[in-house]
Amino acid sequence: MATISHVSPLAPAYFPELPLIGGVRFASAAAGVRYKGRTDVMLAVLQPGTAIAGVFTKSATRSAPVLDCQAKLGQPAGGPAAILVNSGNSNAFTGHYGQASVSEITAAVAKVTGVDQSRVFTASTGVIGEPLPHEKIITKLEELNGALSDAAIEDAARAIMTTDTFAKGATAEIEIDGKPVKIAGIAKGSGMIAPDMATMLVYIFTDAAYDQAALQALLSKLTETTFNCITVDSDTSTSDSLMLAATGAAGVDATGNAAFETALNSVMLDLSQQVVRDGEGATKFVEIRVTGAASDADAKIHGLAIANSPLVKTAIAGEDPNWGRVVMAIGKSGAAADRDSLTIRFGDILVAENGWVSPNYSEDQAAAYMKGQDLVIAVDLGLGSGKATVWTCDLTHGYIEINADYRS
């Protein structure tokens, strides 16, 4: 793969201090699946009774680990659970061999950790179509199990990175019935990132208790406006998975609690935006706010059409306030639009209204705005009350460099 020699200019200044989440322990190891000189496997073990929810890629060619997780998730919470993730190889499009690898790994994890195999979840991320050397992972399981620690979540975040240039974590803390409840999550992802799925690999943990079915419903709902509203390159991964585990160690049931939902949403939004900030080759972080659409669904279609347009993304890379390309993207999206009722703003700058450029528009002012690192493009369709916000990055030479040479 391409060597990533520098951290994204959009990266947060530092990895956040994540709180210990009672009921979950982590370990990571260097199994040499593909990368040398770094960790590439993480193991998380969850205490008995932990409720687990998951959202996965909708790809028709999804990987063997994704299919295995989806088959297991419907079952009721019971004994302990485990999550094992490797980077470097996605175990996707590997036929029956891929399924066999998942069986071998989950059986071995079950044996070493004492977790029932039906509660062992795996994920693999990296190159598609090459056999996963699962024996390299299996030989590391004793070491991983012996190293489990409730303080090792940051190391776990590093072990699941592929083309990521920084590790991604987010946290929130609230009180329910006077008791502290914590949420901590980690994520990886920077390319093959597009919505309509549970993008990338994301693991979120809370010490709250939560009803299993309600947890799944909550996760699915919040995914729609967080991970399903980001895009780097419009490409959808075969492997990507988002899992949320509620251990109950805090002694509080958060089922249906509004403050918990808000806190969880903030963690999911933070992690999803960090993925965009690590978009392959990204130099600009762009928020696209669509309002006044005929429906929320239409607003999201428009937002994604703008966010995925190579011409919009290259204009942003060139710091060119080329609002004509925003008009183009709205026009092609397929959702309802009326040229003459459109309003477009770059930040606070009114660019276009009434079907044409605003009479007060200053190209110099807009060009100065485009030099910023965090940009907002706001579009009002003038048709109804539908709205959506999506996040993306620019399209640069860096993206070409990383992806024209990924496997060499």
Place this chain on the structure above:
Amino acid sequence: MATISHVSPLAPAYFPELPLIGGVRFASAAAGVRYKGRTDVMLAVLQPGTAIAGVFTKSATRSAPVLDCQAKLGQPAGGPAAILVNSGNSNAFTGHYGQASVSEITAAVAKVTGVDQSRVFTASTGVIGEPLPHEKIITKLEELNGALSDAAIEDAARAIMTTDTFAKGATAEIEIDGKPVKIAGIAKGSGMIAPDMATMLVYIFTDAAYDQAALQALLSKLTETTFNCITVDSDTSTSDSLMLAATGAAGVDATGNAAFETALNSVMLDLSQQVVRDGEGATKFVEIRVTGAASDADAKIHGLAIANSPLVKTAIAGEDPNWGRVVMAIGKSGAAADRDSLTIRFGDILVAENGWVSPNYSEDQAAAYMKGQDLVIAVDLGLGSGKATVWTCDLTHGYIEINADYRS
């Protein structure tokens, strides 16, 4: 705009020798709409009784000239007709001013040429959202009208270029009832190219006579498998137009003639592929053949998902036989696919079958194939008899260079 200093490596060796088409005369001029030192306006005048058909962008933000053409096309053939095209400015998203420009230009063309204003069609291509300096065009109309020649089609092809690196023409000749019938067409386009529309500016002329309604039906049908099966960057223009004029000067009615349809299709296919060969920054021409899909529509969805994937396109640019990304694109397309019944070939090389890499696959052999300039990616879904072929190019640094700096 970016300076285009070199011709696409995929360009044909020379502009084809286009035959004279009885009943149509051309002229071009340098009006200075935006570019300096080159022609930027073309005029074509068609003899009375010419049948004219057109297909236009489906963009919801389409330009004033497109709206004007669409309003005029339904009318029966009658007197002479005229087509006036400028490059450098698209007169799109220019509000009421844009409509006024079209009215001014078509009225002036009518006055100078004697063609009824209802038979004057225009198109504008270039930057979106800036007022069209229509007076610069109008002052050139007398010069254009005086220079009309039946031999000036190549100059017309040059006058409509924007980021194109070569002029595009194609021709075919057949006999009907022992009489020669000729077809000649010109096109421009290299970016903001995606299907589901009449892509770019394309003008095709024949000296056959053809029933007006049947001509429109024929053009619409053939567009689906030619211009609507190409993509450079998945972006859909606000301006683009395809018009076909049948002058009848050959004294032959070709309505419903199968040989004529085949010949017209070959001209349309040739021009559409030339647009891909001039794709912004392109270094590889890629044909994507999809077979075995559940339906033809599904096959086209898969083909376009592969053709529009930035990860597939950058892998091709890097000469990397990264078939995993082809699997990914099929998986995300939304059309029916079964991982385990997929077959993928790069040229004649069997890459993947039965849900995994072929046992005889040689990465070295595939890597050698990818060094070629014209590539074929063949996908069989193994589900049914649906098929489609689409054409695209790779995604390179050249695309970023051209589009990050288009307006500066």
